[in-house]
Amino acid sequence: MSKTLFDKIWEKHVITGGIGEAQLIYVDLHLVHEVTSPQPFDGLRNTNRRVRRPDLTFATMDHNVPTKDIFNVQDQMSRLQMDTLVKNTKEFNVPLASIGDDKQGIVHVVGPERGLTQPAKVIVCGDSHTATHGAFGAIAFGIGTSEVEHVLATQTIWQVKPKTMGIKVTGKLPTNTYAKDIIMGIIAKYGVSFGVGYAIEFYGETVQNLSMEARMTMCNMSIEAGSRTGMVQPDQTTFDYVEGREQAPKDFGAAKSYWSQFYTDDESDFDETLTFDVSNLKPMVTWGTNPGMATPVDQFLPEIKDDNDANAYDYIGLHPNMKPVDINLDYIFIGSCTNSRYEDLEIAANMMKGHHLAPNVTAWIVPGSRAIRNRAIKSGIAKIFEDAGCEWREPGCSACLAMNPDKIPAGKHVASTSNRNFIGRQGVGSRTHLASPAMVAAAGIAGHFVDITTDEFV
Numbered sequence: 001m002s003k004t005l006f007d008k009i010w011e012k013h014v015i016t017g018g019i020g021e022a023q024l025i026y027v028d029l030h031l032v033h034e035v036t037s038p039q040p041f042d043g044l045r046n047t048n049r050r051v052r053r054p055d056l057t058f059a060t061m062d063h064n065v066p067t068k069d070i071f072n073v074q075d076q077m078s079r080l081q082m083d084t085l086v087k088n089t090k091e092f093n094v095p096l097a098s099i100g101d102d103k104q105g106i107v108h109v110v111g112p113e114r115g116l117t118q119p120a121k122v123i124v125c126g127d128s129h130t131a132t133h134g135a136f137g138a139i140a141f142g143i144g145t146s147e148v149e150h151v152l153a154t155q156t157i158w159q160v161k162p163k164t165m166g167i168k169v170t171g172k173l174p175t176n177t178y179a180k181d182i183i184m185g186i187i188a189k190y191g192v193s194f195g196v197g198y199a200i201e202f203y204g205e206t207v208q209n210l211s212m213e214a215r216m217t218m219c220n221m222s223i224e225a226g227s228r229t230g231m232v233q234p235d236q237t238t239f240d241y242v243e244g245r246e247q248a249p250k251d252f253g254a255a256k257s258y259w260s261q262f263y264t265d266d267e268s269d270f271d272e273t274l275t276f277d278v279s280n281l282k283p284m285v286t287w288g289t290n291p292g293m294a295t296p297v298d299q300f301l302p303e304i305k306d307d308n309d310a311n312a313y314d315y316i317g318l319h320p321n322m323k324p325v326d327i328n329l330d331y332i333f334i335g336s337c338t339n340s341r342y343e344d345l346e347i348a349a350n351m352m353k354g355h356h357l358a359p360n361v362t363a364w365i366v367p368g369s370r371a372i373r374n375r376a377i378k379s380g381i382a383k384i385f386e387d388a389g390c391e392w393r394e395p396g397c398s399a400c401l402a403m404n405p406d407k408i409p410a411g412k413h414v415a416s417t418s419n420r421n422f423i424g425r426q427g428v429g430s431r432t433h434l435a436s437p438a439m440v441a442a443a444g445i446a447g448h449f450v451d452i453t454t455d456e457f458v
């Protein structure tokens, strides 16, 4: 019978239960961070249980870590959560990349980087952006705190199988537009909830031509479309990325032939399909308070249709007869699990090379992992940022969600490569504008957004 990529992986992992009801699914990789793990570990302790498979569990610290003066954690709650993770991972024998460690970084960046993230796996983490790992052709989704406890104790999880949605992406990406613009364009077009109840697979020639980093950016934001899972069929690009990494399979040839069975047989196998053509895609910028409130950089901001729009405009301090180029910026943030990988930093650095930040702009450049940070220092990218007047930081979630000292002050506008522009997301009263790393870098130089697809830039 003809099947989707999702169906094929799912079937290999079902332990018990029938279609339409909760099924018990085997978990191949459980990623853990400091924010959603303290209660689950307490739960195990209180009931005298152990972690079932510490070898399939990997913990890191990301949300709370400071990105400068990293060992000096001022915030009590942050310190407690970080100390608790150290204690719990020691007691339960779970590998941990602690602050300062070579393997530390944002959980969704270090999983792939270490080679833990692999095709055809079921991957979970107590974090909504776990969808990122689906870029490898894995079923990867965020889980709640009680589910984290269940996975720690049993290495399994109860789930009702979602429906499947194929999003076919066609056309050649115009110069200086990126995967971030594709996923923002899709969400702007179809809204922030079209994916609810569906596992999304991105496919088509445009997707096949994307790097792993770019595929991760797209899958990462599936959750902003309402879907818990975004995925891309594994191919040679995937295999080349995984090969040689620390945790890659030892018999890589055998792994590759196993992984090669996982693809969607026919488009008609999806429960739902959508299409998105990128031939005329423009860089996208958010003007409002959810990721769907986005506009191409050269357009006027949309008219007010309802209270939601009115409230968003009110919060963000903009109005419809402006364009993104009219948004004056105070901060730029390049980081987060959406866009803090080496390729993202390289693209941003190329935009900044030989330029200096606009005088009114503060810039935080936050690599997703220590490995990326080290590589960027070695290659000279870090120096480009510093010469441009940016602050070059240590790895972590940073200003993506302001659970650490990196907070955007109230009323300030920030161009950000992260994934959420909710009210207060980057600090109380902060005004977020999401965009690609190239757009954010160029905006930092100009002091406002610019259309990087015009002759001046291409």
Ligand SMILES: CC(C)[C@H](C(=O)O)[C@@H](O)C(=O)O
Residues within 6 Å of the ligand: 035, 036, 063, 126, 127, 128, 129, 142, 401
């Ligand atoms: C803190 C964590 C639970 C949360 C998530 O689940 O996504 C965070 O990572 C976020 O991006 O909002």
Ligand code: SF4
Residues within 6 Å of the ligand: 062, 063, 106, 107, 108, 127, 129, 336, 337, 338, 396, 397, 400, 401, 418, 419
């Ligand atoms: S970088 Fe942002 S989106 Fe990603 S895990 Fe951290 S807080 Fe969540």
